[in-house]
Amino acid sequence: MEQHFDLVVVGAGIVGLAHALVAARLGKRVVVVDRDAQANGASVRNFGFVTVTGQARGEVWRRARRSAAVWNEIAGPAGIEIVQRGLTLVARRPEARTLLQAFLETEMAEGCTWHEAGQLANRLPGQGEVLGALTSSVDLRVDSRSAVPRLSAWLQAAYGVSFLRSVAVLAVETGRVETSAGALRADSVVVCPGDDLVTLFPDHFAKAEVTRCKLQMMRLADPGWRLPSAVMSDLGLVRYLGYAELPESAALRARLQAEQPAHLQHGIHLIVVQGADGSLVVGDSHHYAPTPDPFGREDVDALILEEFAKVFGQAPPPVLERWTGTYASAAGHSLVAAPMPHVRLVTVTSGTGASTAFGLAEEVVAGLFDLSPGVAA
Template sequence: MKYDIAIVGAGIIGLSHAYAAAKRGLKVLVCERTDQPLGASIRNFGFGVVTGQREGEMLNLANQSRNIWSEWINHADIDAKRNGSLLIARNQVEAAVLESFVENKVKQHGYECELLSKQDIGALYGGQFSRYSTILHGKNDQVIFSREALPQLIRYLSSLPNVTMKFGTLVKDLDVDQGRLITTIGDFSAAHIFVCSGHDYQTLLADEIQQLNPMICRLQMLRVRPVKELSLQHALFTGLSCTHYDAFRDLPETAILRLAMEKNHPEFVKYGIHLLITPTPSGDLIIGDSHAYSQFPRPFSSENIDNILLKLAEETLGLELKTIERWTGKYGSKGSEPYSIIKAGSCVTAVLMRTGLGMSIGPALGENIVANVCE
């Protein structure tokens, strides 16, 4: 059977391309090797971050993606928390970074955020964060519980008459000139193929991908339950994240913060720790994370890293937390750019995320890449 578009991978990048093609009325095939998405797209925080994106293309992609998420939330009845984020400064060094960001970047580059007043901070969650003097409210950030949202999006796409989903179907090889997919259940043809297979760098287009010197980031994460009800409705992170997100990295104050971390908390630097907390629909919290980079990540987790993350979260929230789940995430990383596009043959395009921002910019990437290929 011949399709207009075939997509390898049903993670957030693959589904973004599928949606962009389907809404254009194209006949779409999606092949996923497992029975549901099990990779980076469901192991993350579900944090659609706009505030932390570098000004220019990345900020534009994040804002465009937020608009596409609005369509998905409506079409697929996805639970989303769209109250934004709270970036908490735990000390004066972190506060200086947030103040510099507001002074030097917010209005100049169109970030939708503001520093909360002392009164506004005191009103948050019954005064739970009143001990902090500086909190940045990122108004366009959102939280989507990805392990539920992606299956819901898949159900919606599967209901469309021009979309065919084949799970448990490994694409073993491609004929990049003829547009043919060789799979474990037979061969399929398409006018154009998009390879969106995450950090699998060896099954398809291995020679082309190796030229990018790909790396994988491995991180540890926890799902926790507060002993006292919090009903968090925002994504929550701290000034530590300013050393992680590109919107803040070039500020002089961030360099000072990085030096302070190296001096006072070398374990944060060693394990690549910055705190992020996102709520789930059930009231639990996802906390993380650490960062370790290699070509072939090892499967073993460190109890010490989990304990550091748990302690940091409890101190920031001012609440005791009970761990109910642990897992490791993996995603493609360490590229010179946040994503890479590979053209192979006359009718194959591979799209690789090189950072952990698939939920934040993936929908816009899919829209723009499909538009460029098909229009």
């Protein structure tokens, strides 16, 4: 006999788990189907940095704020450690300082403060070429390698969410999902395939011109000091739209193009986060292709570590691990489509799944089950 669920979620990355959480909180019977035995994609190959500050103004920024609130709600019950809180976004150039001062005048700067370089000793050990920094209290960081599996286990234990792993989804239609382990009946289906752009509903990905982005990241040895928050630098100001869309970003972009053209060419910006064991996760770069090659480049890693040295005023610690990751990429924050009745296709196309998925999922689930706005929150 075919099993029946209120909601079938295809994909057990953070976007799929966010939809499972929202539906389970509404009392829905949920099953999550994933082709891998464990989390293996973009959801565990990232910083675990839940970034609110700097997200695109308006809808995306509000989703990020809501998602951070959900992380704070579920972390304790799910046994997920919030390893760091806040952000230290350093300005290495006067143009970056001017841009951040303009940002502080917007509604997006709630929870943010400017500090001159001499006020950063507690936030930036080994301070290098830094004029000052914007600090934020609203961002947070989890260890994605442990947080994603713990979230899955908690959904199963606390809400009875079922998981079918090492199971491929072969076809989706209204009310029915065909898998390699048999068919499932469902009132509704949410397909969250990450950067698998060809297995299910490829025409929607093609129409939205979705491609894939490859990034390079590293884990560095414990430097012997502690970061209370994540650290970013000038390069991030021209990638994160909350800053980059302000008029003041033009002068910074021009200077970066003159001084760090190779960094911009490879889509490099600096994010540094620290784990409970003291090791640092550092990255990253951005290269785009329908099928990116799987190989990391030493010259790209060297550019990332060069920016690290400029910010911290010291050589980076030894590299313990290197890896690449890929995610779906397109203009805008996400692709949300209704390929057929009671079916939604949802992919975050901005590399911000950990930062925005919970807020996005509440919107999608509310629409799928005809709920009033805010009911799914």
